[in-house]
Amino acid sequence: AQSVTQLDSQVPVFEEAPVELRCNYSSSVSVYLFWYVQYPNQGLQLLLKYLSGSTLVESINGFEAEFNKSQTSFHLRKPSVHISDTAEYFCAVSGVGGATNKLIFGTGTLLAVQP
Amino acid sequence: DAGVTQSPTHLIKTRGQQVTLRCSPISGHKSVSWYQQVLGQGPQFIFQYYEKEERGRGNFPDRFSARQFPNYSSELNVNALLLGDSALYLCASRMDRVNEQYFGPGTRLTVT
Numbered sequence: 001a002q003s004v005t006q007l008d009s010q011v012p013v014f015e016e017a018p019v020e021l022r023c024n025y026s027s028s029v030s031v032y033l034f035w036y037v038q039y040p041n042q043g044l045q046l047l048l049k050y051l052s053g054s055t056l057v058e059s060i061n062g063f064e065a066e067f068n069k070s071q072t073s074f075h076l077r078k079p080s081v082h083i084s085d086t087a088e089y090f091c092a093v094s095g096v097g098g099a100t101n102k103l104i105f106g107t108g109t110l111l112a113v114q115p
Numbered sequence: 116d117a118g119v120t121q122s123p124t125h126l127i128k129t130r131g132q133q134v135t136l137r138c139s140p141i142s143g144h145k146s147v148s149w150y151q152q153v154l155g156q157g158p159q160f161i162f163q164y165y166e167k168e169e170r171g172r173g174n175f176p177d178r179f180s181a182r183q184f185p186n187y188s189s190e191l192n193v194n195a196l197l198l199g200d201s202a203l204y205l206c207a208s209r210m211d212r213v214n215e216q217y218f219g220p221g222t223r224l225t226v227t
Contacts, residue, residue: 004157036218042220042221043119043205043218043219043220043221044158044205044207044218045218046215046216046217046218049215090157090158092157101163101209102148102160102163102171102173103148103150103158103160103207103216104160105157105158105159106157107155107156107157108155108156108157
């Protein structure tokens with residue numbers, strides 16, 4: 001079984017400042033890792049994913065995350081945030097080779113970007 | 116290309132009633148999963164269907180059921196609604212074993 005911990009329920013940050021959203025996971029098998037973003041009253045959008053290969057993955061809008069197997073982490077970072085990045089961010093994990101490949105989500109982190 | 120679509124967008128039901136939610140996956144995607152997202156929490160896995168067969172079920176009571184049709188669309192049914200069933204119900208589709216899931220906008224269910 002897998003589990004995901006997002007310790008920060010809310011992260012306030014000023015526009016153009018850097019940000020890190022933390023995600024730790026627990027699993028007895030190899031995992032796939034994901035970050036999803038949810039804007040108010042909308043569904044989830046896939047932001048980036050780690051399936052295999054390079055441990056550093058990037059999104060088209062400047063976010064990046066690094067898979068750290070020894071620390072069982074997949075923190076999300078952005079060097080300079082914009083007001084439009086304000087949203088709820090969910091980290092998710094799925095076990096490799098499982099029958100369902102269901103996603104296990106964390107409780108989410110609200111990124112609140114202030115001018 | 117159309118993404119995952121869900122209907123209805125919003126729904127208000129009374130305790131004890133039954134509800135059916137609908138999902139159409141991205142064209143070519145054969146797998147559909149359903150998730151429940153209670154306000155302030157992350158989504159919780161309910162069901163997964165692949166090629167019209169149930170491939171997984173989360174920790175939800177038997178009041179929850181689902182099915183997948185030959186065109187890969189899916190329905191989620193919830194019987195004997197409880198206040199605690201109020202949530203955003205999300206549908207996600209993926210092509211096959213590749214584990215990149217795409218979510219629809221969700222159906223907001225309110226039980227009064």
